[in-house]
Amino acid sequence: MRAITTRSLVWTVVLISVVVTAVTELRIAGHGSVSLSAIAAYAAFFVNIACSGLGFRTPEWRWWVANFALSILTMTMIGAPTIPSALWTAGRVFVARHLA
Numbered sequence: 001m002r003a004i005t006t007r008s009l010v011w012t013v014v015l016i017s018v019v020v021t022a023v024t025e026l027r028i029a030g031h032g033s034v035s036l037s038a039i040a041a042y043a044a045f046f047v048n049i050a051c052s053g054l055g056f057r058t059p060e061w062r063w064w065v066a067n068f069a070l071s072i073l074t075m076t077m078i079g080a081p082t083i084p085s086a087l088w089t090a091g092r093v094f095v096a097r098h099l100a
Contacts, residue, residue, distance in 0.1 A: 006060045009051045013067070017084035020044040024085075045071065045081035 023040040026032045048071050055064030070083055080086035 004054050004057065006055060006058045006063075009055050009058070009064075012051050013048055013082055014084060016044040016047050017082040017088075020081055021085050021088050041075075041079065041081045044085070045075050048082045 020040045020043075023032060024037050027034065027037040049068065052064045052068035052071065055061060055067070058064065067083060070086075071081065074080040074083065074086035078086060078089055080089050
């Protein structure tokens with residue numbers, strides 16, 4: 001069995017972040033339902049938490065503990081299931097407020 005590396009876990013988190021962001025942006029544009037967006041967000045959140053759990057066995061375990069805690073915080077506060085999607089949301093809000 002191949003060992004799980006931080007690199008593969010990070011790419012998994014990035015991939016699920018891109019997918020959930022795309023689904024959310026399509027919903028905002030009127031192409032998709034709220035339920036599909038919610039299902040994608042919760043699925044991304046649980047995959048992200050699973051990646052964090054697997055990351056506890058890597059040398060970078062402290063980063064994965066931080067990812068775990070921050071993901072719970074971002075999901076609770078703004079509904080963003082991963083840190084990259086939370087950064088995307090924060091950037092989108094920042095740009096919208098300063099361009100309006």
